[in-house]
Amino acid sequence: MPDDTPIPAIHDIGGAARFHCTPVEHDEVPPDAFGKKVDALRQILAQKKLMTVDELRRGIESIPESEYFALGYYERWLRSIALLMVEKGQVEEGDLR
Amino acid sequence: MAAPPRPDSIALLDRLMAALVARGIVTEAEVAERQANTDKASPETGARMVARAWTDPAYRALLLSDGRAAAEEMGVSMAGAPPLGVLENAPGRHHLVVCTLCSCYPRAVLGYPPNWYKSFAYRSRAVREPRQVLAEWGLNLPDTVEVRVVDSTADYRWMVLPMRPAGTEGWDATRLAALVTRDALVGVAVPVAA
Numbered sequence: 126m127p128d129d130t131p132i133p134a135i136h137d138i139g140g141a142a143r144f145h146c147t148p149v150e151h152d153e154v155p156p157d158a159f160g161k162k163v164d165a166l167r168q169i170l171a172q173k174k175l176m177t178v179d180e181l182r183r184g185i186e187s188i189p190e191s192e193y194f195a196l197g198y199y200e201r202w203l204r205s206i207a208l209l210m211v212e213k214g215q216v217e218e219g220d221l222r
Numbered sequence: 223m224a225a226p227p228r229p230d231s232i233a234l235l236d237r238l239m240a241a242l243v244a245r246g247i248v249t250e251a252e253v254a255e256r257q258a259n260t261d262k263a264s265p266e267t268g269a270r271m272v273a274r275a276w277t278d279p280a281y282r283a284l285l286l287s288d289g290r291a292a293a294e295e296m297g298v299s300m301a302g303a304p305p306l307g308v309l310e311n312a313p314g315r316h317h318l319v320v321c322t323l324c325s326c327y328p329r330a331v332l333g334y335p336p337n338w339y340k341s342f343a344y345r346s347r348a349v350r351e352p353r354q355v356l357a358e359w360g361l362n363l364p365d366t367v368e369v370r371v372v373d374s375t376a377d378y379r380w381m382v383l384p385m386r387p388a389g390t391e392g393w394d395a396t397r398l399a400a401l402v403t404r405d406a407l408v409g410v411a412v413p414v415a416a
Contacts, residue, residue, distance in 0.1 A: 139322030139373070144346040149355055152224060152337035159227040163235060164334075165257040169248055172302075178376050182324065197224055198325070198340050200231045207238050220241035221234060 135193050136186045160199035167206055176209045184208045224337045264333040265404035267298055268381055271331065272407070273399035276386040285383065286310055293331050303330050303379070309372060310383045311412075316367050317382045318356070318409035320348035321374040328379040332407060339408065349373070359410055382409045389415040 138144065156164065170176045184205025185193075193201065210216045242248045271292055275282035285292040289306030300306070306328050309317035321327065322345050327335035338344055347355050352371050353363060363369060374380045384406045390398060405411035 136323050138342060138346045139320075139348075140350040141342075141346040144343045145350070147343035147347075148358060149338050149341060149344045149347065151359075152341065154224060154337060156334055157226065159232060159235060161257050161260070162239075162253060165253045165260060166239070166242075166248065168256050168260070169252055173247070175247070182376060185324065194342070196231075197227055198337075200227055203231060203235055203238070207234060210238065210242070215245065215247060216238065216241040221237045 134186060135188070135190050136182075156199065160197075163199040163203045163206070167202060170206065170210075175213065175215060176206065180209055181205050260329075260334070263329055263331070265331075265402075265407055266399070267293070267296060268328070268331040268404070268407045269399040269402035270395070271296055272383055272402045273395040275383055276398055277395050282383075289328075289381070298330050300330055303328075304377050305379070306331070307372075307378060307380045308383050309370070309380055309409075311385050311409075313385070314367055316363055316369050316409065316412075317380075318348060318352050318369060318371045319374055319380045319382060320345060320371060322346070322349055323373075323375070326374040326376055326379055328374075328381050331381065332404060336404070356410060359405075361411055381407050384409075384413050387413050387415040 133141070167176070167181065171178070181202065182205075185201045188196070188201060188204055192204075196204065207221055211218050211221070239248070239250070239253070243250065271285060274296070275285045281292065281295070284295070285308050289308045290300045290303065292308070293300050293306060309319070311317055321339070324345075325335050325340040327339060329335070344355070349371050352369050356363060356369075372380050384402065386398070387401060390401070401413040401415065403411060403413065406413045
């Protein structure tokens with residue numbers, strides 16, 4: 126019988142074995158200035174109807190595995206927001222290099 | 223602990239902001255104002271909702287049937303926020319909230335999600351071995367207590383209504399609210415009377 130169980134997408138880590146031996150660290154450090162700014166920018170772009178939460182998620186979930194786990198939380202958000210703004214023609218790729 | 227952003231990420235944010243500002247899409251002042259507003263949300267709001275539910279049966283009923291309306295009644299704007307479900311703990315039942323896919327969290331009533339809530343370890347383990355995760359954090363639930371793990375999503379957020387601790391008879395809502403920690407609202411702890 127072929128195993129036709131789909132391979133979970135990169136973000137779909139509920140129950141994933143790779144973290145079973147990793148303790149949940151009591152990390153109470155609040156977001157830093159970078160994170161708060163990315164967070165605020167996302168809210169404003171959503172309010173201006175330039176992106177949705179689902180689009181943000183699609184951008185995050187399309188980050189390649191090696192980068193997904195290496196980047197910080199708000200770094201993943203920023204990658205997604207930048208991708209969306211280029212896709213939508215709000216900024217140009219050259220602006221971001 | 224969460225690593226600081228990489229230099230290339232900081233540069234990317236600067237370039238993205240500069241491009242958006244140059245095109246008249248956002249201003250730095252707008253972003254700063256939004257950040258200041260976001261900073262104001264805190265778990266004290268969720269704690270006040272719980273304490274009121276412990277002392278006001280009508281509010282408790284509202285909280286359990288429509289978390290959004292219950293939050294609005296405490297003066298919190300839920301405009302644009304997804305529905306808020308409230309999970310009632312009972313003597314034989316404990317709830318734990320996780321977002322396995324990312325970090326969905328009722329931010330209007332709890333503030334920014336903490337780093338551990340967004341961690342790969344919590345996201346993966348909370349649904350596979352919740353009792354173990356809770357025990358590591360000092361909450362040992364007897365086998366007679368059922369543990370229900372609920373996945374918060376982009377379309378529906380959850381918080382826990384913990385049980386009122388013994389020894390708090392006659393306390394008013396303000397005193398009770400001080401017992402309700404953010405961890406208790408997520409389900410990784412339970413309130414205890416000091």
